[in-house]
Amino acid sequence: MAFISSGYNPEKPMENRITDIGPQHFTEFLQPVIKKNFGKWLYHEILEPGILKHVAESGDAVYTVRCGTARLMTVSHIREICDIADEWCDGYLRFTTRNNIEFMLEDEGKAKDLKKFLNSQKFPAGSLKFPVGGTGAGVTNIVHTQGWVHCHTPATDASGTVKATMDAVFDQFTDMKLPAPVRISMACCLNMCGAVHCSDIAILGIHRKPPIIDHKYLDNLCEIPLAVAACPTGAVRPSKVEVDGETYKTVAIKEERCMFCGNCYTMCPSLPLADKEGDGIALMVGGKVSNRMSKPAFSKVVVPFIPNNPPRWPEMTDVITRILNAYSEGANKYERLGDWATRIGWERFFEVCDLEFTEHLIDDFRDPAYYTWRQTTQFKW
Amino acid sequence: MAKHKTPLLDQLESGPWPSFVSDIKQEAESRAKNEKGLDYQIPADCPEDLLGVLELSFSDGETHWKHGGIVGVFGYGGGVIGRYCDQPEQFPGVAHFHTIRVAQPAGKFYTTKFLRDICDLWELRGSGLTNMHGATGDIVLLGTQTPQLEEIFFELTHNLNNDLGGSGSNLRTPAACMGKSRCEYACYDSQELCYNLTQEYQDELHRPAFPYKFKFKFDACPNGCVAAIARSDLSFLGTWRDNIRVDQEAVAAYVGGEIAPNAGAHAGRDWGKFDIVKEVVDLCPSKAISYEDGKLAINDKECVRCMHCINTMPRALRIGEDTGCSILCGAKAPILDGPQMGSLLVPFIEVNKDDDYQAIKDVVEGVWDWWMEEGKNRERIGETMKRLGFAALAKAAGVPIDARQVQEPRHNPYIFWKAEEVEGGWERSIDDFRKRHQR
Amino acid sequence: MPLDVEEAKKTILDFCESKSKSKSKFYFNDFTKLFPEAKAREVKKILTALVNEEKIVFWSSGSTTMYGLAGAGKQAAAEGE
Numbered sequence: 001m002a003f004i005s006s007g008y009n010p011e012k013p014m015e016n017r018i019t020d021i022g023p024q025h026f027t028e029f030l031q032p033v034i035k036k037n038f039g040k041w042l043y044h045e046i047l048e049p050g051i052l053k054h055v056a057e058s059g060d061a062v063y064t065v066r067c068g069t070a071r072l073m074t075v076s077h078i079r080e081i082c083d084i085a086d087e088w089c090d091g092y093l094r095f096t097t098r099n100n101i102e103f104m105l106e107d108e109g110k111a112k113d114l115k116k117f118l119n120s121q122k123f124p125a126g127s128l129k130f131p132v133g134g135t136g137a138g139v140t141n142i143v144h145t146q147g148w149v150h151c152h153t154p155a156t157d158a159s160g161t162v163k164a165t166m167d168a169v170f171d172q173f174t175d176m177k178l179p180a181p182v183r184i185s186m187a188c189c190l191n192m193c194g195a196v197h198c199s200d201i202a203i204l205g206i207h208r209k210p211p212i213i214d215h216k217y218l219d220n221l222c223e224i225p226l227a228v229a230a231c232p233t234g235a236v237r238p239s240k241v242e243v244d245g246e247t248y249k250t251v252a253i254k255e256e257r258c259m260f261c262g263n264c265y266t267m268c269p270s271l272p273l274a275d276k277e278g279d280g281i282a283l284m285v286g287g288k289v290s291n292r293m294s295k296p297a298f299s300k301v302v303v304p305f306i307p308n309n310p311p312r313w314p315e316m317t318d319v320i321t322r323i324l325n326a327y328s329e330g331a332n333k334y335e336r337l338g339d340w341a342t343r344i345g346w347e348r349f350f351e352v353c354d355l356e357f358t359e360h361l362i363d364d365f366r367d368p369a370y371y372t373w374r375q376t377t378q379f380k381w
Numbered sequence: 382m383a384k385h386k387t388p389l390l391d392q393l394e395s396g397p398w399p400s401f402v403s404d405i406k407q408e409a410e411s412r413a414k415n416e417k418g419l420d421y422q423i424p425a426d427c428p429e430d431l432l433g434v435l436e437l438s439f440s441d442g443e444t445h446w447k448h449g450g451i452v453g454v455f456g457y458g459g460g461v462i463g464r465y466c467d468q469p470e471q472f473p474g475v476a477h478f479h480t481i482r483v484a485q486p487a488g489k490f491y492t493t494k495f496l497r498d499i500c501d502l503w504e505l506r507g508s509g510l511t512n513m514h515g516a517t518g519d520i521v522l523l524g525t526q527t528p529q530l531e532e533i534f535f536e537l538t539h540n541l542n543n544d545l546g547g548s549g550s551n552l553r554t555p556a557a558c559m560g561k562s563r564c565e566y567a568c569y570d571s572q573e574l575c576y577n578l579t580q581e582y583q584d585e586l587h588r589p590a591f592p593y594k595f596k597f598k599f600d601a602c603p604n605g606c607v608a609a610i611a612r613s614d615l616s617f618l619g620t621w622r623d624n625i626r627v628d629q630e631a632v633a634a635y636v637g638g639e640i641a642p643n644a645g646a647h648a649g650r651d652w653g654k655f656d657i658v659k660e661v662v663d664l665c666p667s668k669a670i671s672y673e674d675g676k677l678a679i680n681d682k683e684c685v686r687c688m689h690c691i692n693t694m695p696r697a698l699r700i701g702e703d704t705g706c707s708i709l710c711g712a713k714a715p716i717l718d719g720p721q722m723g724s725l726l727v728p729f730i731e732v733n734k735d736d737d738y739q740a741i742k743d744v745v746e747g748v749w750d751w752w753m754e755e756g757k758n759r760e761r762i763g764e765t766m767k768r769l770g771f772a773a774l775a776k777a778a779g780v781p782i783d784a785r786q787v788q789e790p791r792h793n794p795y796i797f798w799k800a801e802e803v804e805g806g807w808e809r810s811i812d813d814f815r816k817r818h819q820r
Numbered sequence: 821m822p823l824d825v826e827e828a829k830k831t832i833l834d835f836c837e838s839k840s841k842s843k844s845k846f847y848f849n850d851f852t853k854l855f856p857e858a859k860a861r862e863v864k865k866i867l868t869a870l871v872n873e874e875k876i877v878f879w880s881s882g883s884t885t886m887y888g889l890a891g892a893g894k895q896a897a898a899e900g901e
């Protein structure tokens with residue numbers, strides 16, 4: 001390999017340097033029909049799963065074909081997406097917040113043809129490349145984090161759990177049979193860089209063992225004050241330890257205070273906490289961000305722990321499917337998962353979903369806990 | 382022939398949902414063939430090694446990544462996350478495998494030209510693996526080595542006219558819904574406001590000086606497609622102050638079954654004939670709607686703009702015309718004290734491009750100055766608010782106190798009155814007191 | 821009173837040196853404390869200048885960013901970069 005210079009001169013980093021330019025203005029990327037009718041849209045309808053029609057005051061209509069993707073994608077795949085956009089949409093496309101792709105066309109017939117085409121594209125091993133769906137009252141694509149693909153504190157994998165889940169609920173992606181939209185999100189540790197705390201269903205990786213302390217190396221690799229300061233519960237303190245007759249500067253951990261967040265490991269690589277038996281998944285349900293009818297709501301933990309069982313996490317997908325089925329049968333039209341559970345009562349939720357309620361599901365963390373306990377005699381048998 | 386055996390990952394190639402494993406394998410194959418004769422600037426087989434290390438995690442249930450500190454481009458404190466594999470001998474292609482965040486255009490509309498340019502750059506100088514997109518909204522380029530960072534930045538800025546995104550204790554890359562581009566619910570131009578603030582605050586985005594991360598998200602209506610209210614330190618949610626526009630003919634068409642309710646979102650199941658009373662009137666959270674003699678009436682003074690009636694009958698009902706946005710502050714994920722939703726700071730503010738959004742910038746800068754002064758290290762503004770009180774935030778932001786800012790008044794009477802609020806102040810003479818009361 | 825740029829730079833570098841035995845990375849507000857009279861934005865300008873002079877470098881955990889003297893610290897060597 002020969003190093004190919006871009007023109008950057010390492011001797012003079014400031015020479016010809018361009019900084020602080022941000023992204024390009026979005027109007028550079030709008031296709032003509034979108035640009036022309038910007039701010040002048042009248043209404044929309046979902047013609048069939050995965051196809052939206054937007055009508056503007058001018059009478060123009062744009063047909064959007066939405067398809068799911070794995071958000072972890074390669075340049076080969078992106079180029080294939082570009083080929084499709086070049087052929088069908090004059091070289092324009094967009095991504096949604098939830099990792100779907102939207103192709104926009106001005107002809108309804110062509111949009112339907114494109115849907116057929118997209119649904120026929122497969123990887124050699126059989127999975128679909130561009131399944132069309134993700135609209136209306138159904139499950140749309142999962143937003144997620146890096147997991148074992150690229151992160152230092154995950155308690156599970158992200159791409160794998162997402163693939164397993166989407167396979168299990170695939171019919172809900174391509175149909176619109178549920179009472180309301182169901183947003184599933186995935187974060188691989190409780191720092192939640194994917195912020196899954198307001199999702200209808202949240203898949204969350206959790207650790208259950210405190211960090212192991214690499215006493216002999218800690219002081220060489222880490223700055224002890226930073227490791228101490230990183231702990232949100234104040235469980236880490238400076239300490240000295242004797243190993244093989246030598247005294248090492250290190251830290252001590254009050255293990256009963258550990259909330260298994262991994263923040264100390266972020267600051268100090270000598271405090272790893274990943275563990276095959278300790279790590280797994282918690283499931284949370286009933287959150288939402290929309291203001292429609294009810295207020296935005298947080299997700300609640302309904303399964304405290306499911307062991308990691310790669311590659312397909314069957315125990316996890318089984319619970320998710322059970323929750324979705326119970327919701328689908330029990331909820332009213334327009335009712336989000338959390339609103340349904342609140343209406344029937346959470347005690348009933350555990351019953352109809354056939355889930356065990358255990359002490360780990362009663363909040364015991366600081367002030368907010370009290371507001372989740374029941375201060376009334378109103379409950380259901 | 383695959384470099385590593387991946388029997389567990391191979392099981393993720395079946396099933397209908399797009400398989401990231403199949404995709405990475407196709408990239409590995411493409412790099413092995415190298416039909417374009419590229420001089421790959423990082424190991425050509427890094428996708429194979431990525432699959433290898435991932436397979437190892439699938440079998441031993443533990444991650445094999447370390448993160449690390451001093452990588453980045455010159456002068457920037459964010460945009461690059463250092464990553465190292467903890468089995469470098471086994472997987473040399475991914476031994477050093479840093480992430481680059483690239484600022485995405487507002488609303489994530491693209492031309493294929495731009496995406497192809499990104500692909501060309503990333504195929505040559507990186508792994509060819511990406512996330513479209515990261516959770517905050519950036520284009521995430523997954524895996525390159527340190528010597529390539531400046532080269533990538535140089536080509537990105539010079540040839541693609543695009544900058545890196547944020548990471549660390551910075552303003553993170555702001556994100557917007559598609560807004561007016563293709564949505565009739567947009568109460569303001571979320572993309573333009575997002576772009577404008579992104580440009581205005583480039584220094585805050587690239588050079589960290591905050592106690593912790595800070596996110597802006599822009600949702601053009603209360604439906605909240607980018608989840609601003611849950612995920613951003615300052616969320617800008619579109620709203621309006623006047624009346625919902627009603628087209629009675631279209632209402633009749635919904636009632637008559639000529640138009641499917643909720644834009645057809647429930648078409649996959651037979652929910653029976655549309656019942657406007659049951660599905661709209663009765664579900665209005667503030668009971669502001671009535672339907673009599675074939676006419677829909679909305680008592681707009683009682684409307685809380687939840688969007689349900691509009692979502693259900695988009696051809697009959699439209700948002701008002703006196704539009705702007707609400708600003709909410711302090712949303713964050715649970716670490717540490719529990720999750721927080723944004724709290725309503727500014728009930729309504731005009732989104733005025735003509736004065737360069739000055740009113741909004743005044744609020745933003747007031748909030749930042751206060752947080753930079755009062756916030757502890759690694760404390761999100763939502764936590765600073767909780768510690769010091771909502772009123773302190775409102776004061777710092779220069780926002781008037783308003784009953785709309787609370788769900789209900791306080792439950793305790795522990796009001797920390799200040800001397801200047803009390804008639805006569807706090808200075809009192811014990812001698813005067815003793816004239817009225819014996820010891 | 822605006823800060824004297826050269827003097828402020830020296831104050832920052834001296835502060836980092838003086839702490840170098842116990843730590844090499846500092847939060848932004850460690851520096852604002854050195855200049856109680858100055859606005860945070862002014863202090864930031866000084867730090868940016870020191871970064872551009874290659875005397876101070878950023879250190880990022882991904883979620884948090886800190887500042888430190890160029891070449892100091894333990895992790896740099898450990899990563900073999």
